[in-house]
Amino acid sequence: MSEKSNARDNIISTAARLFFSQGYHATGLSQIVKESQAPKGSLYHYFPNGKEELASICIQQTNELILQKFEDTFAAHKSAADGIHQFVQDMAHETEAAGFTGFLPFSFWAAVETSCISQNLRKMCQGVFADWQRVIARQLIHEGMETAKAEDTGLLIISLLEGALIISLTNQDKQPLLTASNYMAAVTKHAKEIQSHP
């Protein structure tokens, strides 16, 4: 009972959805207020430091969401390769189901835009990417992969994933994500063959 501060949560979820689908600058506070059906007074009350603070919280919260999904997916599959494959497959279908316009937690292309705003936000986005890379690498290491190679592979996977997502969103076509997902399995399974030297 007693839904405490429903307005605050509504603002955060709405803001996150808008930030990660439209971008930071394209999303006005007025739009957040309107779509979240929260009063503007509350926005100032809950986030006294304004838009940047709100964005910061959105990044944190979205990151936790993604990390949880990574761990859930890994827990539900025998191999890391299968897990990653399923993760991207899910993303492809969710993207399509949302009409290529809706909220995609993994959609961190706005990290570049956000990084221009302040060093603080930039560091946060950097931390998000590092978290994802670490979660993947840990799983690979657990399966016997050499540490350095696992870290490289983790970085490659999130690079490919983000890139494919950008193209899928732009093209409004899930194929780039599907192609990436099929390839992902190969990356992790045959890492030894495809990993190259500096």
Added chain:
Amino acid sequence: MSEKSNARDNIISTAARLFFSQGYHATGLSQIVKESQAPKGSLYHYFPNGKEELASICIQQTNELILQKFEDTFAAHKSAADGIHQFVQDMAHETEAAGFTGFLPFSFWAAVETSCISQNLRKMCQGVFADWQRVIARQLIHEGMETAKAEDTGLLIISLLEGALIISLTNQDKQPLLTASNYMAAVTKHAKEIQSHP
């Protein structure tokens, strides 16, 4: 001789630099006017349809720049694998040299943001990605790769490239691009082994 319409060119190059480094919405017309040292009257005169028309021209022009660089790089290397590798290596070094803030022609992360503005701009960005994919695929086919596989590989390469660029820009570290570049060579060289089935 007689430098015709220097103002127009200045506006385009400045706008392209700002759009692709900051994003569309983060870049105001006033900033473009100020940094290009062109008069605001000229902006209206040369681009009567406003900001969107200007962005459209920037996308076209930047695309031609990249396509030319792709062809030059391929012409200068024996194998597609070597060419791609060099292409990404160059990009990594240019990114660092520019302090991770400057203009990067390949930086098309803003395609997602741009796609929200109008269907026309979205289609243009889609065409840009398709062009890049085609140029790479053509080279691979020329080297004997099966058509369908070459197209998939081209898509994977530009996905990985864009993703790695995003992370490099966010982290202000060229390593993600370098890691991708080393891996690229493996992708094209060992395509048969790593390409997986749907």
Added chain:
DNA sequence: TAATGTATATAGACCGATTGGTATAATTTT
């Protein structure tokens, strides 16, 4: 060659709308 006509190009004030943000007052909840 000189004068004129006609694009083209530039200057810069100006527009309503919206931006992020602030203030204070009224309301609700505890």
Added chain:
DNA sequence: AAAATTATACCAATCGGTCTATATACATTA
């Protein structure tokens, strides 16, 4: 009563875009 929350009016600044007046360039004439 006290504290937390919401309502609303308001702010300067900037947004993209428009306007007219002027200046420059270039071609056509005389």
